Every structure is written in C-alpha cells, then in structure tokens.
Amino acid sequence: MFLKRTFSFDAAHRLIHYHGKCEALHGHTYRLAVTLRGETDREGMILDFVELKAIVNEKVLSRLDHAYLNDLLEQPTAEYIARWIWGELETPLARPNCRLHEIEVWETASSSVILRREDMEPGRVS
Numbered sequence: 001m002f003l004k005r006t007f008s009f010d011a012a013h014r015l016i017h018y019h020g021k022c023e024a025l026h027g028h029t030y031r032l033a034v035t036l037r038g039e040t041d042r043e044g045m046i047l048d049f050v051e052l053k054a055i056v057n058e059k060v061l062s063r064l065d066h067a068y069l070n071d072l073l074e075q076p077t078a079e080y081i082a083r084w085i086w087g088e089l090e091t092p093l094a095r096p097n098c099r100l101h102e103i104e105v106w107e108t109a110s111s112s113v114i115l116r117r118e119d120m121e122p123g124r125v126s
C-alpha cells in the first residue's frame with residue numbers, strides 16, 4: 001500500500017548552467033509529494049501522517065522554505081532538488097514496515113519531476 005502527503009515551500013533560484021530566462025534570479029512556490037510504500041502496523045497505519053509531517057518539516061522544509069536554493073545546490077533544477085530531498089528523508093522515514101518510495105517536486109502547477117526508489121539504485125542514470 002502507498003501513503004502520500006503533499007507539502008509546499010517558496011524558494012528562489014537561478015539556473016547557472018542554462019541559457020534562457022531561468023538563468024536570472026526568480027522564485028517558485030514548489031509543491032512536494034512524499035510517498036511511502038509499506039504495510040499497516042498494529043495501529044492500522046503505514047506511518048502516522050502527523051509524524052510524516054514533522055519529519056518533512058524538520059529535515060526539508062525548514063531548509064528550503066524562503067531559501068536561496070543555489071546556496072544548497074549548484075544547479076537547483078527540480079531534478080536535483082528531488083534528489084537532495086530523497087537524501088534527507090530516506091533514513092529518517094525508514095521503518096520495519098515501510099520505506100520511502102517516491103518524491104515528486106512540482107516547480108510550477110504544470111511541471112514536475114518524479115524520483116522513485118529504483119532511480120536511486122547504484123548504477124542507474126537518473
């Protein structure tokens with residue numbers, strides 16, 4: 001079974017290895033979806049939504065919201081932001097009954113990237 005919770009954060013960035021309007025400093029209201037895959041525990045939950053929110057707030061949103069993303073990543077594309085978020089969340093969300101399955105980052109209402117566990121396997125190009 002899959003469990004998903006969505007979040008949002010506002011951040012500024014510029015794409016330095018890019019020729020076009022996104023080279024210039026600008027901002028987005030990003031949306032983030034965190035999906036776990038697992039089995040229900042004795043409380044009937046894959047993971048308490050409240051706990052998921054607290055972990056994502058502490059590990060990710062506290063660092064990305066109202067931040068300049070180039071301070072964190074040289075080229076803060078949605079792809080690299082998703083990878084960074086995966087690295088921050090994989091261990092804190094790991095449980096005997098579930099683990100991180102997917103990160104989706106929307107840069108605009110119509111554009112998103114999806115990063116799944118299989119993309120993070122060694123040797124995969126992602």
Ligand SMILES: Nc1nc2c(c(=O)[nH]1)N=C([C@H](O)[C@H](O)COP(=O)(O)OP(=O)(O)OP(=O)(O)O)CN2
Pocket residue numbers: 015022026076077078079107108111
């Ligand atoms: N594969 C990717 N392509 C682009 C990324 C990215 O992260 N991954 N990022 C950008 C820019 O950050 C840019 O801000 C997004 O541009 P655009 O989609 O044109 O966004 P707009 O808000 O201007 O959307 P409109 O629908 O044109 O108003 C570029 N590419």
Ligand SMILES: [Zn+2]
Pocket residue numbers: 013022026027028107
């Ligand atoms: Zn942008």
